[in-house]
Amino acid sequence: MTLKVLQFGATGQVGQALTAAASDAIELTVLSRAEVDLADPAAIHAAILAADCDLIWNAAAFTMVDTAEAEPEAAFAVNAAAPEAMAQACAERGIAFVHLSTDSVFDGETDRPYVETDAAEPISVYGRSKLAGEQAVLARPKTTVLRVSWVFSPYGRNYVSFMLNLGRTREVLKVVADQYGSPTDGEALAGFMVARAARWASSEPADPAFGLFHFANAGETSRYDFAKAAIARDPLTHARLEPTTQGAFAEAAARPPRSPLDSSKLAATFGFMPQSWKPAVERVADQLVRNGF
Numbered sequence: 001m002t003l004k005v006l007q008f009g010a011t012g013q014v015g016q017a018l019t020a021a022a023s024d025a026i027e028l029t030v031l032s033r034a035e036v037d038l039a040d041p042a043a044i045h046a047a048i049l050a051a052d053c054d055l056i057w058n059a060a061a062f063t064m065v066d067t068a069e070a071e072p073e074a075a076f077a078v079n080a081a082a083p084e085a086m087a088q089a090c091a092e093r094g095i096a097f098v099h100l101s102t103d104s105v106f107d108g109e110t111d112r113p114y115v116e117t118d119a120a121e122p123i124s125v126y127g128r129s130k131l132a133g134e135q136a137v138l139a140r141p142k143t144t145v146l147r148v149s150w151v152f153s154p155y156g157r158n159y160v161s162f163m164l165n166l167g168r169t170r171e172v173l174k175v176v177a178d179q180y181g182s183p184t185d186g187e188a189l190a191g192f193m194v195a196r197a198a199r200w201a202s203s204e205p206a207d208p209a210f211g212l213f214h215f216a217n218a219g220e221t222s223r224y225d226f227a228k229a230a231i232a233r234d235p236l237t238h239a240r241l242e243p244t245t246q247g248a249f250a251e252a253a254a255r256p257p258r259s260p261l262d263s264s265k266l267a268a269t270f271g272f273m274p275q276s277w278k279p280a281v282e283r284v285a286d287q288l289v290r291n292g293f
């Protein structure tokens, strides 16, 4: 019998990667904003109660980090109240729920990659709204939160395609060299979620497959070296990369200066460890270059 999964978020980067990965493995129903607006918790609740599915995952979020500073209510509605409504409705139905969160729940003052038990102290509205969302979700049974960071893929708006574009249009490309993190391969994330869907759907609440996990590619890099690894794959790039600082950009939201994620718990629980970030970035950059971005 094919597993039935309901997905919130159609158009985003991870949403598209999940849809592509699902193919024949699972029967996926995707709800776009036009079908269910995440600002409307009653609509979320009704959609889940009406759904015939074995598992629900949420790929939608208010991801405009700078806009969130001026629109905290909108950010909290989509990033906290909406996943809470999803987890609540799932609990009423006994359905497992998988939600995505972010390294932005951390303040970035660390000398080692973050583990799940480290204190989350967000420094932006986006980070606070995502932390409130993961706490509300994890308070319900049969819920999993995967914290990801610096997601890249062949889909949607993301850092690799953004940098490849700039590489063709700029002479000099100034990239932040004092912000560090672990890029996350969106295709690996989607493949992992599809491959573990049956386990989540069939597990009892006490199963270790539920809970909080970090999911990022192995290793740590700066934004500068991340961009360099992508642009180096494009034979038609014009740009000369120059390192700059985060402080040189006047952005509304503060970013954690160092927020790599340690994915050891994921590896121990699921037997899955994402590969090193650089070959994954090179694979996606090659694919984007082949397809003209």
Ligand SMILES: NC(=O)c1ccc[n+]([C@@H]2O[C@H](COP(=O)([O-])OP(=O)(O)OC[C@H]3O[C@@H](n4cnc5c(N)ncnc54)[C@H](OP(=O)(O)O)[C@@H]3O)[C@@H](O)[C@H]2O)c1
Residues within 6 Å of the ligand: 009, 010, 011, 012, 013, 014, 015, 032, 033, 034, 036, 037, 038, 039, 059, 060, 061, 062, 063, 078, 100, 101, 102, 103, 130, 148, 149, 150, 151, 152, 156, 157
């Ligand atoms: N991208 C990253 O680098 C990164 C890093 C850390 C964590 N994450 C987390 O990973 C997850 C997926 O992110 P992503 O990169 O795929 O985001 P994305 O590309 O920005 O996509 C966001 C999705 O959310 C939908 N959405 C936003 N507001 C909505 C609303 N009110 N009602 C219904 N849908 C709404 C968008 O739909 P529309 O197209 O209609 O707006 C879009 O499909 C999120 O939980 C995010 O916090 C991402």
